Amino acid sequence: MNEPLLEVENLTIQFRVKTKLLQGGQSTDKWKRVLNSISISINEGETFGIVGETGSGKTTLARALVGIHKPKNCTIKINGKKIDSRKRDDLLLLRRKIGIVFQDPVGSLNPRLTVSDIILEGLPTDKKLSNEEREGKVKEVAKYVELPESKLESYPPELSGGEKQRVSLARTIIGGKKILILDEPTSSLDVSIQAQILNLLIRLKKELSVGYIFITHDLNVIKYMCDRVAVLYYGEILEQNTAFELFEHPKHPYSEDLIGANFSLSGTNLSTTGHESGEPSKEGCVYKNSCPKRFVACDEDPPILNLGKGQVKCWLYDERYKSVSTKKNTI
Amino acid sequence: MMSIPLRDKLSATLLEVNNLQVNFETVDRKIEVLKDISIRIERGEVVGVVGESGSGKSTLAQAIIGVLDVPPAKINEGSIQFEGKDIFPKSDKNNNFRGKGINMIFQEPLTSLNPVYSVHDQMEEAINIGNPALKKKDKEEIIRKTLSEVMIRDVEGILNVYPHQLSGGMRQRVSIAMVLIQKPNLLILDEPTTGLDLIVQRKIIGLILNLKQTISSSILLITHDLAVAANMCDRIYVMYAGRVVESGRMSDILNNPQHPYTTMLKNSVPEGYMDEGPLKVSAGAPPDLRDLPPGCAFHTRCPFVMDRCKKDIPILKQVKGEREVACWLYE
Numbered sequence: 004m005n006e007p008l009l010e011v012e013n014l015t016i017q018f019r020v021k022t023k024l025l026q027g028g029q030s031t032d033k034w035k036r037v038l039n040s041i042s043i044s045i046n047e048g049e050t051f052g053i054v055g056e057t058g059s060g061k062t063t064l065a066r067a068l069v070g071i072h073k074p075k076n077c078t079i080k081i082n083g084k085k086i087d088s089r090k091r092d093d094l095l096l097l098r099r100k101i102g103i104v105f106q107d108p109v110g111s112l113n114p115r116l117t118v119s120d121i122i123l124e125g126l127p128t129d130k131k132l133s134n135e136e137r138e139g140k141v142k143e144v145a146k147y148v149e150l151p152e153s154k155l156e157s158y159p160p161e162l163s164g165g166e167k168q169r170v171s172l173a174r175t176i177i178g179g180k181k182i183l184i185l186d187e188p189t190s191s192l193d194v195s196i197q198a199q200i201l202n203l204l205i206r207l208k209k210e211l212s213v214g215y216i217f218i219t220h221d222l223n224v225i226k227y228m229c230d231r232v233a234v235l236y237y238g239e240i241l242e243q244n245t246a247f248e249l250f251e252h253p254k255h256p257y258s259e260d261l262i263g264a265n266f267s268l269s270g271t272n273l274s275t276t277g278h279e280s281g282e283p284s285k286e287g288c289v290y291k292n293s294c295p296k297r298f299v300a301c302d303e304d305p306p307i308l309n310l311g312k313g314q315v316k317c318w319l320y321d322e323r324y325k326s327v328s329t330k331k332n333t334i
Numbered sequence: 335m336m337s338i339p340l341r342d343k344l345s346a347t348l349l350e351v352n353n354l355q356v357n358f359e360t361v362d363r364k365i366e367v368l369k370d371i372s373i374r375i376e377r378g379e380v381v382g383v384v385g386e387s388g389s390g391k392s393t394l395a396q397a398i399i400g401v402l403d404v405p406p407a408k409i410n411e412g413s414i415q416f417e418g419k420d421i422f423p424k425s426d427k428n429n430n431f432r433g434k435g436i437n438m439i440f441q442e443p444l445t446s447l448n449p450v451y452s453v454h455d456q457m458e459e460a461i462n463i464g465n466p467a468l469k470k471k472d473k474e475e476i477i478r479k480t481l482s483e484v485m486i487r488d489v490e491g492i493l494n495v496y497p498h499q500l501s502g503g504m505r506q507r508v509s510i511a512m513v514l515i516q517k518p519n520l521l522i523l524d525e526p527t528t529g530l531d532l533i534v535q536r537k538i539i540g541l542i543l544n545l546k547q548t549i550s551s552s553i554l555l556i557t558h559d560l561a562v563a564a565n566m567c568d569r570i571y572v573m574y575a576g577r578v579v580e581s582g583r584m585s586d587i588l589n590n591p592q593h594p595y596t597t598m599l600k601n602s603v604p605e606g607y608m609d610e611g612p613l614k615v616s617a618g619a620p621p622d623l624r625d626l627p628p629g630c631a632f633h634t635r636c637p638f639v640m641d642r643c644k645k646d647i648p649i650l651k652q653v654k655g656e657r658e659v660a661c662w663l664y665e
Contacts, residue, residue: 163619198601202615205608227608260533261533264536
């Protein structure tokens with residue numbers, strides 16, 4: 004097996020929440036855990052999906068991977084080489100390999116630059132190229148992302164949503180990046196435009212052999228686009244598996260609930276509107292307050308268990324509780 | 335007039351919009367937003383209006399409930415009949431259809447709920463519109479009963495809370511509860527679950543459909559999401575650039591879409607895994623209403639375009655049963 008292109012181990016991010024003044028009393032810092040020991044690895048040319056609801060930490064994870072958040076005590080490896088995102092040289096290497104396309108194209112494109120200048124921003128600065136060569140490069144990537152050449156001298160506000168997202172894509176692929184992080188790249192677009200962008204992404208992946216980390220809340224898109232998928236809930240990966248395994252045989256109760264709630268054209272069973280759901284738990288398993296299969300063991304933090312090709316973080320699949328899981332499943 | 339057998343039973347039709355035409359007019363330009371729209375909703379029916387941005391679906395909903403800003407909007411032609419009465423052109427005298435007659439749930443509950451009213455006061459306001467003479471004690475009882483009907487567990491805890499303190503799903507529940515107090519005959523839902531998490535979305539839709547049974551109202555669902563419409567609606571109208579391009583039974587349209595735009599809309603929703611090939615969509619974006627192409631507005635993206643499509647605008651014609659299509663292919 005090849006070495007994975009990107010490897011992340013034990014990524015934990017906490018945000019400091021200051022509580023003082025209005026609440027009265029002493030200024031105390033509270034820590035809010037946003038991501039809790041995330042470990043993922045992505046191979047070359049693979050599409051890795053991360054699916055989760057609001058507040059699950061999807062976007063924070065994306066930002067940590069490109070070094071916008073710089074967590075301590077976490078190992079990020081590119082091609083086996085360890086990266087410390089707080090060192091400048093390492094950060095440059097990281098950013099050269101990994102690009103990001105943000106959810107909101109309006110906020111991520113500088114409205115004062117022309118499209119071709121925006122795309123050029125993605126070119127590494129140490130490449131000594133003449134102006135003609137740069138222009139040629141821009142035209143080449145514009146062709147890749149199916150952006151008409153006439154738009155290159157426009158400014159972002161003149162573009163439609165789909166075109167803006169194409170510009171964001173062009174900016175990341177011009178530097179020859181190997182992994183693109185796509186943070187909800189299509190959720191602000193109309194469905195027919197979303198489909199065009201998805202087709203484009205699939206084509207780019209084949210032609211440029213780039214890998215994607217595809218972050219979205221849309222299960223239909225994840226299912227269609229990804230080779231492997233991780234299910235994120237309240238900062239923890241509860242299940243990781245191939246897309247087929249995850250959608251056909253979800254293991255974790257949360258994955259089951261999530262996939263069961265998905266709307267598809269072929270019809271969804273609306274009669275079972277699901278069970279009551281509670282807040283994410285701060286102790287033990289994060290999903291225990293909403294879990295229909297909760298039992299005694301769930302008060303303790305479950306281990307990450309290997310199951311076939313995937314991983315699941317649930318006590319139901321622990322050897323000691325096998326009897327519980329089979330019993331619960333038959334009811 | 336259309337020859338529909340059901341029209342014999344006049345009382346069965348709850349809402350009828352005939353040849354509605356809405357323009358947005360400013361000093362120097364006129365934009366035709368709705369063109370010749372005719373829709374019909376029977377009692378107890380769930381009718382969907384599906385379209386992408388700029389199709390005019392929200393304008394249609396606003397015109398029906400009478401919250402369209404005039405000016406810039408200008409209603410040129412057409413009539414809207416509700417329970418056999420003309421509710422348009424709107425005059426203050428016959429304006430009382432709002433609330434008990436027609437009620438609306440908006441996409442973003444944070445903007446439709448009053449931020450300086452607690453949940454209790456919002457609910458009381460909703461009661462006061464219909465039944466101002468009720469005793470205080472009865473009002474309190476109704477508030478608590480309705481809130482528990484929308485599956486809010488901790489009713490007492492929520493009463494003195496303000497909208498910004500609630501989660502998205504809870505806010506939408508409160509706005510549903512406010513509508514529920516009035517028991518409207520027609521409920522308009524404008525993208526009721528866009529922006530909500532999947533599991534919450536599923537619960538809210540289940541809740542709406544259950545409540546529809548209890549208060550026996552009809553629903554007009556405005557959405558961009560064909561998958562949501564597929565799971566809720568009996569009949570749908572597909573809109574493109576201000577016109578209805580296809581209408582009929584939901585199941586018929588899904589199984590056998592006739593207008594090329596409907597086909598594209600259906601193909602845009604990824605249903606399976608990637609090995610099933612690229613999504614079948616054509617290039618281009620929904621047109622700018624300020625600058626519509628001549629003839630059929632869809633002809634620039636249509637795979638079956640003919641000479642005639644570029645010149646003449648197709649009219650909605652009955653093809654089979656309740657099915658209507660506006661396309662020259664079926665001439």
